[in-house]
Structures are given as structure tokens and as C-alpha cells.
Amino acid sequence: MDERDGFEDRLRQARAREGLDRRPDGHGQLPQGPWGIGLRAGVEVVSALVVGIGLGFLLDRWLGTWPWLFLVFFVLGSVAGVLNVYRLFNPRSRPGVK
Amino acid sequence: MAVEGKTIDALSQFELSPVLGIFGDAVSFSQSNLFMVIAVALTWYLMKATADRGALVPGRLQALGESAYGFIAGMVRDQVGDEGKKYFPFVFSIFMFVLFGNLLGMLPYAFTYTSHIVVTLTLAVVVWVAVTVIAIQRHGMHFFSYFFPEGAPVWLAPIIIPVEVISYLSRMVSLSVRLFANMVAGHVMLKVFATFVVLLGGLGAVGPFVAAMPLAVNVALVGFEFLVAFLQAYVFAILTSIYLHDAVHLH
Numbered sequence: 001m002d003e004r005d006g007f008e009d010r011l012r013q014a015r016a017r018e019g020l021d022r023r024p025d026g027h028g029q030l031p032q033g034p035w036g037i038g039l040r041a042g043v044e045v046v047s048a049l050v051v052g053i054g055l056g057f058l059l060d061r062w063l064g065t066w067p068w069l070f071l072v073f074f075v076l077g078s079v080a081g082v083l084n085v086y087r088l089f090n091p092r093s094r095p096g097v098k
Numbered sequence: 099m100a101v102e103g104k105t106i107d108a109l110s111q112f113e114l115s116p117v118l119g120i121f122g123d124a125v126s127f128s129q130s131n132l133f134m135v136i137a138v139a140l141t142w143y144l145m146k147a148t149a150d151r152g153a154l155v156p157g158r159l160q161a162l163g164e165s166a167y168g169f170i171a172g173m174v175r176d177q178v179g180d181e182g183k184k185y186f187p188f189v190f191s192i193f194m195f196v197l198f199g200n201l202l203g204m205l206p207y208a209f210t211y212t213s214h215i216v217v218t219l220t221l222a223v224v225v226w227v228a229v230t231v232i233a234i235q236r237h238g239m240h241f242f243s244y245f246f247p248e249g250a251p252v253w254l255a256p257i258i259i260p261v262e263v264i265s266y267l268s269r270m271v272s273l274s275v276r277l278f279a280n281m282v283a284g285h286v287m288l289k290v291f292a293t294f295v296v297l298l299g300g301l302g303a304v305g306p307f308v309a310a311m312p313l314a315v316n317v318a319l320v321g322f323e324f325l326v327a328f329l330q331a332y333v334f335a336i337l338t339s340i341y342l343h344d345a346v347h348l349h
Contacts, residue, residue: 030333030336030337031329031333039276040276043272043275043276043279044272046272046275047268047269047270047271047272047275048264048265048268048271048272050271051264051267051270051271055264073260073264076257076260076264077264079261080261080262080264080265080268083262083265084265084272092344
């Protein structure tokens with residue numbers, strides 16, 4: 001009896017693993033602790049700012065419009081940073097949910 | 099090297115110098131390159147040992163290789179879905195390269211090549227370019243709709259599109275900075291506390307007793323660094339698969 005129940009369980013797991021059934025969500029998550037989330041949010045904001053500032057600076061050097069594009073891209077970079085943090089908690093699409 | 103004239107020199111461990119004598123001088127083959135070659139050789143050996151024997155009851159090496167393979171295969175399948183199977187070799191190579199870089203750096207006298215932003219940024223750029231190429235290949239021009247979500251008012255396009263483009267570009271930076279910063283911070287901490295041990299140990303009779311405190315901290319830090327070495331390789335691989343998921347199922 002026990003062995004047969006165990007077999008059904010294992011069969012279901014194996015089918016899910018090979019993609020034969022719809023699989024439940026929640027496997028392979030990013031670290032969810034407070035430190036993990038906090039550091040990730042910080043890195044996301046800073047990297048968006050870096051890209052924004054860098055783009056603005058380079059475009060200004062190219063077009064000779066210092067400092068106007070720099071200022072515009074600084075603001076855009078900040079917005080992108082906030083967007084990145086928003087995406088951290090509300091991803092555009094979740095694996096498994098189409 | 100750590101204590102020179104009783105100062106704390108935590109950064110010289112990241113300096114590059116040519117190795118292998120005259121050959122290294124000629125082509126600027128630094129210890130960073132040497133450890134990359136070692137990491138690739140170890141990965142190759144591990145996979146070869148795993149695949150060659152293929153025993154039904156795996157030995158230690160084969161079990162190690164199989165669990166690494168299964169770990170990443172499961173991650174790619176869960177994150178990307180069944181279409182992601184063909185991208186498994188890419189994610190697996192990146193994961194093993196980062197993992198071996200982090201772990202080799204924990205050996206005494208070894209060099210951590212993942213502690214250089216050039217290396218991590220190059221890896222991140224490779225991931226970013228690969229993900230973008232895959233997305234364009236699968237969706238063609240439709241890929242560019244990624245930068246303008248459906249249903250947004252058209253007059254907001256001049257704001258939304260640059261923001262989305264910056265957000266997309268910032269993946270490269272965040273992916274590389276996260277790995278780089280974690281490895282540098284960990285190794286600097288190790289070096290600083292190791293220097294404390296030496297400096298306090300020289301304080302005469304009480305020295306050895308006081309020096310035991312930073313030594314205890316360092317023991318804990320080494321354990322913590324092993325955790326970080328695994329975790330950062332895992333995070334790099336899972337973010338790669340999340341980006342691959344975005345590329346495969348464009349929304």
C-alpha cells in the first residue's frame with residue numbers, strides 16, 4: 001500500500017520535472033531575505049543612475065550641449081532606477097504564468 | 099604583503115602581475131588569466147569525469163558533476179520553461195566559470211578573478227548581448243515593443259521609451275556590479291581582519307589573547323565567504339535565466 005502511494009508521488013514529481021504536466025510555481029527563487037532584497041534594490045537604483053548619467057555625459061560630449069542632456073538623462077536614470085525597484089516586486093511576467 | 103610598515107594594505111591582493119616568467123611578460127599573462135584557465139580546466143575535468151564513467155551508482159566526482167548539472171538544468175527549466183532547454187549550456191558555462199572563480203579565490207595565495215569589474219562586466223555584456231540577440235531572433239521587430247508597454251498613453255512615449263531603454267541597459271551594470279562588489283568586499287574584510295591579527299599579536303604579553311578576537315572573526319568570515327561564493331554564482335545564473343525568460347516570452 002505505502003509503496004504504491006509513494007510510486008504515484010514519485011511519478012507525479014518525475015512528470016512535472018520533465019515538463020509533461022503543468023508545474024507549480026515557486027522553484028528557484030532569488031534570495032528573499034531582507035538583506036537580499038535590500039542590497040538588490042540598492043544595486044538596481046545605482047546601476048540605472050550610472051547608465052543614465054553615463055549616457056547623458058557621453059551625449060553631451062558628442063553634441064556639445066553640456067549640461068542639458070546630462071540633466072535630462074540624470075532624471076531619466078532616476079526614474080529608471082525607481083522602475084527597476086518596482087519591477088523587483090512586480091515583475092512584468094512570472095515564469096509559468098503567461 | 100599585508101603588513102608593510104604597520105599599515106593595513108587590503109587592496110594589493112587585487113593587483114595583477116605577470117606569471118609564468120618570460121612567456122607571461124611577453125603576452126601580459128597575469129595570474130587572473132592563469133586562474134581563469136585553471137577554472138576552465140577544472141570544469142572540463144569535472145564534466146569529463148562525470149560523463150566518462152556514467153555509472154549507475156555515481157562515485158563522488160560523478161555525483162558532484164551530476165548535481166551541478168541537475169541544479170542548473172532545473173533552474174533553467176523552472177525559469178525559462180521548456181523552450182529554455184537549448185540555452186542550458188550557456189547558463190551552465192557561465193555558472194561554472196563564476197562559481198570556480200569565486201571558489202578558487204578562497205584558496206590561500208589564489209587570485210579571485212571575479213573581483214575585477216572588467217571580468218564581471220565582460221561576462222554581463224556577453225549575457226546581455228546574447229539575451230538581446232535571442233529576443234530579436236525569436237520575435238524580430240516585435241522585440242522593440244518591449245520598450246513600450248501596451249495600453250500606455252501614446253503621449254507618454256517620449257518619457258517611457260528612454261526610461262525603459264535605460265532600465266534595459268542597467269541590467270548589464272547591476273549584474274556585473276553585484277558580483278564584483280560582493281567579491282571585493284569579502285576579500286577586503288578578510289584581509290583587514292587578518293592584518294588585525296598580525297598587528298595585535300605583536301603587542302607583547304597580552305597580544306596573543308587580544309589577537310584571538312579578530313582571528314575568530316576571520317574564521318566566521320571564511321565560512322561566510324564560501325556562502326557568498328556559491329550565492330553569487332547562483333544569483334548570476336538565475337538572473338541570466340530570468341533575462342532569458344524575458345527574451346523568450348516577450349511581454
